[in-house]
Amino acid sequence: xxxxxxxxxxxxxxxxxxxxxxxxxxxxxxxxxxxxxxxxxxxxxxxxxxxxxxxxxxxxxxxxxxxxxxxxxxxxxxxxxxxxxxxxxxxxxxxxxxxxxxxxxxxxxxxxxxxxxxxxxxxxxxxxxxxxxxxxxxxxxxxxxxxxxxxxxxxxxxxxxxxxxxxxxxxxxxxxxxxxxxxxxxxxxxxxxxxxxxxxxxxxxxxxxxxxxxxxxxxxxxxxxxxxxxxxxxxxxxxxxxxxxxxxxxxxxxxxxxxxxx
Amino acid sequence: xxxxxxxxxxxxxxxxxxxxxxxxxxxxxxxxxxxxxxxxxxxxxxxxxxxxxxxxxxxxxxxxxxxxxxxxxxxxxxxxxxxxxxxxxxxxxxxxxxxxxxxxxxxxxxxxxxxxxxxxxxxxxxxxxxxxxxxxxxxxxxxxxxxxxxxxxxxxxxxxxxxxxxxxxxxxxxxxxxxxxxxxxxx
Numbered sequence: 079x080x081x082x083x084x085x086x087x088x089x090x091x092x093x094x095x096x097x098x099x100x101x102x103x104x105x106x107x108x109x110x111x112x113x114x115x116x117x118x119x120x121x122x123x124x125x126x127x128x129x130x131x132x133x134x135x136x137x138x139x140x141x142x143x144x145x146x147x148x149x150x151x152x153x154x155x156x157x158x159x160x161x162x163x164x165x166x167x168x169x170x171x172x173x174x175x176x177x178x179x180x181x182x183x184x185x186x187x188x189x190x191x192x193x194x195x196x197x198x199x200x201x202x203x204x205x206x207x208x209x210x211x212x213x214x215x216x217x218x219x220x221x222x223x224x225x226x227x228x229x230x231x232x233x234x235x236x237x238x239x240x241x242x243x244x245x246x247x248x249x250x251x252x253x254x255x256x257x258x259x260x261x262x263x264x265x266x267x268x269x270x271x272x273x274x275x276x277x278x279x280x281x282x283x284x285x286x287x288x289x290x291x292x293x294x295x296x297x298x299x300x301x302x303x304x305x306x307x308x309x310x311x312x313x314x315x316x317x318x319x320x321x322x323x324x325x326x327x328x329x330x331x332x333x334x335x336x337x338x339x340x
Numbered sequence: 341x342x343x344x345x346x347x348x349x350x351x352x353x354x355x356x357x358x359x360x361x362x363x364x365x366x367x368x369x370x371x372x373x374x375x376x377x378x379x380x381x382x383x384x385x386x387x388x389x390x391x392x393x394x395x396x397x398x399x400x401x402x403x404x405x406x407x408x409x410x411x412x413x414x415x416x417x418x419x420x421x422x423x424x425x426x427x428x429x430x431x432x433x434x435x436x437x438x439x440x441x442x443x444x445x446x447x448x449x450x451x452x453x454x455x456x457x458x459x460x461x462x463x464x465x466x467x468x469x470x471x472x473x474x475x476x477x478x479x480x481x482x483x484x485x486x487x488x489x490x491x492x493x494x495x496x497x498x499x500x501x502x503x504x505x506x507x508x509x510x511x512x513x514x515x516x517x518x519x520x521x522x523x524x525x526x527x
Contacts, residue, residue, distance in 0.1 A: 154351070263486055283475065
C-alpha cells in the first residue's frame with residue numbers, strides 16, 4: 079500500500095517535468111513562452127513566479143475541493159489563482175523590479191494561464207494536498223526548464239551574448255558573456271569621444287523577434303516529438319519481440335507435448 | 341434556500357480570504373515599491389550627472405492641484421512626467437533632466453533625458469517593455485549616449501522603428517518644454 083502511494087507521489091512529481099511537460103508535450107502556456115523568452119533571466123524569473131502561483135493555487139484548491147459547491151467551482155478557482163498572481167506581482171514589483179518591468183503584462187496574464195487553471199481543474203480539484211503540491215512543483219519545474227532553454231537559445235543566437243545579473247541584480251554589475259558577439263566601446267580621452275569596435279558578431283537578430291520565438295519553439299517541439307516517438311517505437315518493438323518470443327515458446331512447448339504424445 | 345446560502349457563503353469566504361491576503365501583501369510591499377521607484381530615478385539622474393549634489397522635482401501631474409507655476413503644466417507635452425532641476429557639485433549652472441513616457445503597440449518606454457545647450461545630452465532607460473527592447477537600447481539609446489548615432493537617422497538605423505519613434509517623440513517634447521521654460525535661464 080505504501081509502495082502504491084509512493085509511486086503515485088513520484089508520478090505526480092515527475093510527470094510534469096518530462097513525460098507530460100506542460101509546454102513541450104501538452105503545448106500549453108504558449109503566450110508567455112513566446113513573449114518572455116527573449117533572455118534567460120526573464121524566462122527563468124517567469125518560471126519561478128509561475129511555479130509559485132501553480133503550487134499555491136494547487137494546494138489551496140485541493141484543500142477547498144470538498145467545500146466548494148460544484149456550480150461555482152471555476153469562479154472560485156479563478157479567485158484563488160488571481161489572488162496568488164496579485165501577490166506575486168506585488169512581490170516582484172517590490173523585490174525584483176527589473177524582472178517585474180521585463181515581464182510586463184504577461185505576469186498579470188497568469189490569472190488566465192491554461193496550465194494553472196487546467197491543473198486546478200484536472201488534478202488539484204480531485205486529489206489530495208500533498209499530491210497536488212507535488213504536481214504543482216513538477217509542472218512548475220517542467221515549464222521553467224523549457225522556457226529557460228528557449229531563453230538561452232534566443233538570447234545567445236539573437237543578441238550574441240548571455241547576460242547574468244541584470245534581472246536578478248543582487249551582486250552589483252551584470253556579467254555579459256560574449257558568446258557570438260563581442261563589441262567593445264572605448265573612450266578616447268584626447269578627442270573625448272567613444273569608439274565602438276566590433277570584434278566579431280555572429281548574432282541573428284530574428285531570434286529576438288516574435289518570429290524567432292516561433293521558430294525556436296517549433297524546433298523544440300519537433301525534437302521533443304522525435305524523442306517521444308522514438309521511445310514509443312522502441313517500446314512497441316520490444317513488446318512485439320516479447321510477444322514473438324512468447325509465441326515461439328508456446329509453439330515449442332506444444333511441439334514438445336505433441337512429440338511426447340507420439 | 342440552503343443551497344443558495346451555501347454558494348453565497350463560500351464565495352464570500354473565499355473573496356474575504358483573498359482580500360485579506362492581498363491587503364497584507366500590499367502593506368508588506370508598498371514601502372519597498374515606493375523606494376524602488378525613487379532609487380531608480382536617483383540612480384538614473386546620477387548616471388546622467390555623476391557629480392549630482394541634489395535636485396528639485398517638478399511633477400507635471402501635480403502642478404495643477406498644488407498650484408505650481410502654470411508654465412510647467414502644459415497639456416501639449418503629453419510625454420512629459422516630471423522635470424528635475426539638478427544641482428551639480430562644482431557646477432555654475434544647473435542640469436536639466438526630464439522624466440518621460442511613451443507607448444506604442446509593442447510596449448512602453450520610460451526615459452530620463454538630460455538636456456544641455458538645447459540638445460538631448462544623454463538618455464537613461466527607466467522602463468522598457470517593448471518587444472524590441474534590447475534592439476532599441478543597443479542600437480539606438482546606447483549609441484546615442486556614446487555619440488555614435490547620427491541624429492535623425494535613428495528609426496532607419498536601429499531596427500526598432502516604432503520604438504525609435506516613441507523615443508524621438510519624448511525627446512521632442514522634452515526639448516520643446518526646455519526651450520520654452522529653461523532655455524532662457526540657461527543662457
